[in-house]
Amino acid sequence: MILIDGKKAAAELRADLKQEVAQLKSKHNKVPGLTVILIGDLTPSQIYVRNKEKSANEVGLKSEVIKYPDSVEEKTVLEKIQELNSDETVSGILVQLPLPKHIDKQKVIEAIDPSKDVDGFHPMNVGNLSSGYESSIPCTPLGCYLLIKKIEPNLSGKKAVVVGRSNLNGKPMTQLLLKENCTVTITHSKTKDLKAECLEADIIVAAVGIPELVRGDWVKKDAVVIDVGINKTDDGIVGDVHFDEVSKNAKALTPVPGGVGPMTIACLLKNTIDCFKRSQI
Numbered sequence: 001m002i003l004i005d006g007k008k009a010a011a012e013l014r015a016d017l018k019q020e021v022a023q024l025k026s027k028h029n030k031v032p033g034l035t036v037i038l039i040g041d042l043t044p045s046q047i048y049v050r051n052k053e054k055s056a057n058e059v060g061l062k063s064e065v066i067k068y069p070d071s072v073e074e075k076t077v078l079e080k081i082q083e084l085n086s087d088e089t090v091s092g093i094l095v096q097l098p099l100p101k102h103i104d105k106q107k108v109i110e111a112i113d114p115s116k117d118v119d120g121f122h123p124m125n126v127g128n129l130s131s132g133y134e135s136s137i138p139c140t141p142l143g144c145y146l147l148i149k150k151i152e153p154n155l156s157g158k159k160a161v162v163v164g165r166s167n168l169n170g171k172p173m174t175q176l177l178l179k180e181n182c183t184v185t186i187t188h189s190k191t192k193d194l195k196a197e198c199l200e201a202d203i204i205v206a207a208v209g210i211p212e213l214v215r216g217d218w219v220k221k222d223a224v225v226i227d228v229g230i231n232k233t234d235d236g237i238v239g240d241v242h243f244d245e246v247s248k249n250a251k252a253l254t255p256v257p258g259g260v261g262p263m264t265i266a267c268l269l270k271n272t273i274d275c276f277k278r279s280q281i
């Protein structure tokens with residue numbers, strides 16, 4: 001079984017991006033800039049944002065974090081986004097989710113200029129991705145896609161099953177696999193027989209949030225299995241895939257932690273650089 005090393009893949013991607021930033025700097029005399037807006041003091045969000053900032057600095061991006069207290073008014077956030085939209089030194093804007101209840105998430109997402117939407121959540125980017133046009137692609141599915149391509153460079157005709165239909169993971173993952181000419185089944189909480197669906201798959205991507213949902217006897221020999229899940233349990237962090245069981249059947253599997261997680265941040269940096277490049281054309 002191939003253990004798909006997301007830490008190594010992310011380090012390689014960051015090294016490539018660092019070189020690219022250096023080249024862009026010498027060509028344009030400026031570097032891509034990422035601005036993250038962090039609202040409130042939720043510990044996981046603070047950790048994510050700190051890691052994003054550290055990685056951005058490592059590859060040579062200009063990085064800035066704007067912090068607001070939980071009580072900030074929606075209007076203040078929307079005005080800040082407008083200011084960042086017209087700031088030429090800002091290539092990418094990310095508003096860390098979740099947001100406090102009094103702030104309308106969709107309003108915030110739609111306020112970001114689609115050309116600076118490094119999360120790929122703006123409806124314009126969602127539409128472009130599903131129409132097969134150039135767009136920002138949500139970071140986690142993009143990371144999954146790059147890991148799958150390392151194992152299976154030619155995905156044409158493969159049967160893929162995506163477990164979970166969130167806007168963040170399942171839906172964009174489905175679009176990426178479709179673009180590669182996979183035959184894709186998207187499954188969710190109302191799917192009748194998830195095991196039977198998974199047993200058909202050459203590629204499984206699990207993004208559910210249920211610890212170890214995908215079992216060893218759900219996976220056919222030689223399937224590539226990508227585990228997006230991050231679930232806190234009494235035994236520590238586990239994925240949506242039963243690692244010990246599935247590793248006995250699968251051709252390749254991502255561990256949790258150390259699989260998809262590190263690729264998510266590396267892909268955020270990639271998206272920032274791609275936004276910068278598109279803005280220079």
Ligand code: NAD
Binds near residue numbers: 163168188190194231
């Ligand atoms: P979500 O809660 O938004 O969506 C979960 C999806 O799973 C829903 O579409 C639901 O229909 C489906 N589902 C629920 N129960 C099911 C069942 N029994 N069978 C089949 N489908 C079922 O979740 P999300 O935001 O997509 O996150 C999924 C997981 O990925 C979580 O564990 C989250 O922490 C993790 N995550 C990891 C990363 C990363 O970087 N690795 C990033 C984002 C999210």
